[in-house]
Amino acid sequence: MQTFGRLLSVLTFLLSLGFLAQALPAAPASGLAVRQYNSPSTQSPGSGYTKPSSDSGSGVTPVQGVKTIDVVAIVNVDLTPKVQAHVAAIAEVKTVADLDLKVKALIVDIKAIIAILVGAKVNIDAEAKLKLAVAIHAMIISIVKVCATVVAKLGVSACVGIMAQLDVVIHSLILTLIVCIDGFLGLLVKLFVDVDATVVAAIKTCGLSLIAKILLNINLGVNASIN
Numbered sequence: 001m002q003t004f005g006r007l008l009s010v011l012t013f014l015l016s017l018g019f020l021a022q023a024l025p026a027a028p029a030s031g032l033a034v035r036q037y038n039s040p041s042t043q044s045p046g047s048g049y050t051k052p053s054s055d056s057g058s059g060v061t062p063v064q065g066v067k068t069i070d071v072v073a074i075v076n077v078d079l080t081p082k083v084q085a086h087v088a089a090i091a092e093v094k095t096v097a098d099l100d101l102k103v104k105a106l107i108v109d110i111k112a113i114i115a116i117l118v119g120a121k122v123n124i125d126a127e128a129k130l131k132l133a134v135a136i137h138a139m140i141i142s143i144v145k146v147c148a149t150v151v152a153k154l155g156v157s158a159c160v161g162i163m164a165q166l167d168v169v170i171h172s173l174i175l176t177l178i179v180c181i182d183g184f185l186g187l188l189v190k191l192f193v194d195v196d197a198t199v200v201a202a203i204k205t206c207g208l209s210l211i212a213k214i215l216l217n218i219n220l221g222v223n224a225s226i227n
Contacts, residue, residue, distance in 0.1 A: 069120045071180065072128050074113060075135050082109045083139050087146045096158045099150055103162050106143070107169045114169075114176050122180040133187035136177065140170060140211070141199055148202030156207065163206045171210035 086106040093099045124132070147166065151159045178185045203212050 069116060069122065071117065071120070071122045071177075072124060072132050074116060075132055079109065079113050080135055080139060082106075083143065087142050090146050090150060093150055093154075096154050096162070099154060099159060100162050103147075103166050107165060110169045110173055114173055117176045117180050120180055124181065126183075129181060129183060129187055132177075132181070133184060133191055136174070137188065137191040140174075141195075143170065144199060144202045144206060144208065144211070148205040151206050156205065160207055163208060167206075167208040167210045170208070171214065174211075174214060 083106065086102065086109070090099065090102045090106070093102055143166070147163065151163065174188070178188075200212075
C-alpha cells in the first residue's frame with residue numbers, strides 16, 4: 001500500500017506540472033522571432049533597412065539633393081538677353097543714382113543664375129562648353145565696356161561703390177561656372193588670352209579688381225605655358 005501511495009503521489013505531481021505548463025503564457029522567444037522575421041517590411045525609410053539600389057549599369061548613382069540643369073540654355077536663352085537689355089539701359093543713364101538702379105537690376109539677374117548653378121551637376125560636351133564660354137566672355141566684355149563709358153562720364157570716385165558690387169557678382173558667376181563645369185577655366189583662358197587692350201583699360205577704369213585678377217592670372221598662365 002505504501003508503494004501504491006507513493007506512485008499515486010508521483011502521478012499527481014506530474015499531472016499538476018502538465019496543467020501548470022499549459023496555463024503559463026507562451027515564451028517571449030517565439031514572439032521575438034516573429035518580430036525579427038517581419039521587421040524589414042515594417043521599418044520606416046531611413047531606419048537602417050534599405051532596398052537594393054536599382055543601378056542601371058551606367059556607373060552613376062543618383063544622389064539626392066544634386067540637381068541637373070541645362071546650363072547652356074540658362075545662359076544663352078535666359079541670362080544673355082537680360083544682360084543685353086541691362087547693358088542698353090546702362091548706356092542711357094545720366095546720373096549716379098540712375099546707374100545704381102540699373103546696375104542693381106543687372107546684379108539681381110546674375111545672382112538668380114548663380115543660385116541655380118550652385119550645387120548643380122553640369123555634364124556637357126566640348127562644343128557646348130565652348131559655346132557657353134563664348135557667351136560668358138562676350139557678356140563680360142559688353143558689361144565692362146558700357147560701364148567704363150558711363151564711369152568716365154560720371155566720375156570714377158562717384159561710381160566706385162556701384163562698380164564694386166558689380167565686380168563681386170560677375171566674379172562669383174565666373175567662379176561658380178568653373179566649379180560646376182570641368183574644363184571651363186581652360187576655355188576662358190583661351191578666350192581671354194587675346195583680350196583687347198581697350199577691355200583691360202575699361203576694367204581698370206571701372207576698378208573691377210576681382211575681374212582684373214582673373215584676367216591677369218589667365219593671361220599669365222597661358223603665356224607661361226606657351227613660352
